Amino acid sequence: MKCVKVDFLIFPNVEELDVIGPFEVFGKINDVTDNHCELSILAPTNITVCSHGLCILRTHPLNPEKGGTILVVPGGKGAREPSKERSEVVDFLCTAHTGYEFILSVCTGTFLLDEAGLLKNTVCTTHSLFQEELKKRGHIIVPYRVVHHGNLITCTGVTSGIDASLYAVSLVVGTHIAEKIVQRIEYPFSVNQILEMVHVISADDQEML
Known part of the structure; x- marks a missing residue:
């Protein structure tokens, strides 16, 4: 039995x-397999108010030594606009990213990865409305819904976080488990x-960077 540890920043x-789309996907690992998935919410403050008013209670403070299998970095207005909490999140990413097998960025979470220096020499993607801005920062954007380069998985806007999470599930516990989750959540794509x-991104692609 494998223990998968997924942290949400x-x-x-x-x-x-x-946040909720990937949280549901990874949580379903516990429902469809003997593997165990431990989900944690990491945040600068005890209660986080989301874009549309949903409040989420953290399970852990920002501890760079925690580590795990996957770190999910969501997007939203708070990922792009300056704030004290945003600065703390970027500082956390700078030191904590090495403790995870994969970093999964959803939507404009890529802007947090950029500020933490994690997109250097990396092909990535982000929400279509913000791709030009990321290109201006010197990054290579490709027209795919999900991009996997090294240990970074990035995806386009909002709903693509579900696709990226199902892909990540296929990597860490197998495509057969991901397919079971697809069926359980009645997702329209196999x-x-x-x-x-x-x-x-292949080794040949890497040489072209």
């Missing part, structure tokens, strides 16, 4: 579905269809 004005949405 949240902050004020985070987009609700960027795992094979989701895999077709993913662009994995």
